[in-house]
Amino acid sequence: MATHSIYQFCAELDDYEPIIWRRFQVTDNITPARLCYIIQVLFEMTASHLMALEVPLEMPSNAPDVILRFEIIDDHFDDYSDPHRDVKVYDATEGTLRRIGLYPGSTLNFNYDFGDDWWVKLTLEEIFEDKALPGSELPRALGGAGFGIVEDVGGTAGLKDLVKAFKKKKGADYKQFSEWLGVDEFDMDAFDLDDMNFRLKKIPRIYKQCYEDRLEPTQRSIDLIERKYLKK
Numbered sequence: 001m002a003t004h005s006i007y008q009f010c011a012e013l014d015d016y017e018p019i020i021w022r023r024f025q026v027t028d029n030i031t032p033a034r035l036c037y038i039i040q041v042l043f044e045m046t047a048s049h050l051m052a053l054e055v056p057l058e059m060p061s062n063a064p065d066v067i068l069r070f071e072i073i074d075d076h077f078d079d080y081s082d083p084h085r086d087v088k089v090y091d092a093t094e095g096t097l098r099r100i101g102l103y104p105g106s107t108l109n110f111n112y113d114f115g116d117d118w119w120v121k122l123t124l125e126e127i128f129e130d131k132a133l134p135g136s137e138l139p140r141a142l143g144g145a146g147f148g149i150v151e152d153v154g155g156t157a158g159l160k161d162l163v164k165a166f167k168k169k170k171g172a173d174y175k176q177f178s179e180w181l182g183v184d185e186f187d188m189d190a191f192d193l194d195d196m197n198f199r200l201k202k203i204p205r206i207y208k209q210c211y212e213d214r215l216e217p218t219q220r221s222i223d224l225i226e227r228k229y230l231k232k
Contacts (some may be wrong), residue, residue: 006127007026025139044147047217055068067088068100069087102124143193163188
């Protein structure tokens with residue numbers, strides 16, 4: 001049974017229409033890093049780039065807001081600074097969501113690949129307990145729409161260009177994207193809830209090994225991430 005409180009989030013990919021969204025649940029005892037791995041799985045990210053989770057804290061009137069920023073801090077970490085914001089950086093692998101002090105209505109912002117600059121906005125919808133729910137069922141997705149991102153496409157602008165090219169199915173852009181991805185068609189509306197929940201049980205562990213243990217994924221893990229199991 002789930003002995004910890006359950007957090008239900010709704011997440012949306014920023015700066016893209018039609019909206020790509022996910023509703024999902026996690027327990028409150030996971031680390032910020034694990035939440036990041038779950039978000040990556042939900043939005044088709046492959047643990048190939050740096051990431052950060054930001055939590056804005058509302059301060060008393062006339063005081064600037066404070067941003068809690070969670071990153072993987074290791075030998076490769078470059079100290080983050082922003083002259084325009086009051087940002088406090090923490091190790092994403094330490095502590096739990098519960099310790100951050102979130103409440104229904106809290107917003108979080110997940111940043112992936114600081115070059116392509118993907119942002120996912122999360123809203124905490126509910127905090128509740130369900131002692132009848134097996135803990136093994138979490139994390140789980142409840143719903144969603146849209147495929148997610150495409151790695152190294154150039155952020156949301158590049159993603160829009162890719163979708164436009166595949167809709168036309170002709171021209172230089174289509175040829176370039178088709179050869180790059182190795183496919184003739186690309187369904188940006190694709191989302192399979194059952195498949196996503198299967199992936200949520202398997203892939204966050206792989207991403208943890210990539211970020212925290214600095215391990216390269218095995219071929220078996222790569223095949224899982226790339227959905228080779230659907231082609232059998």
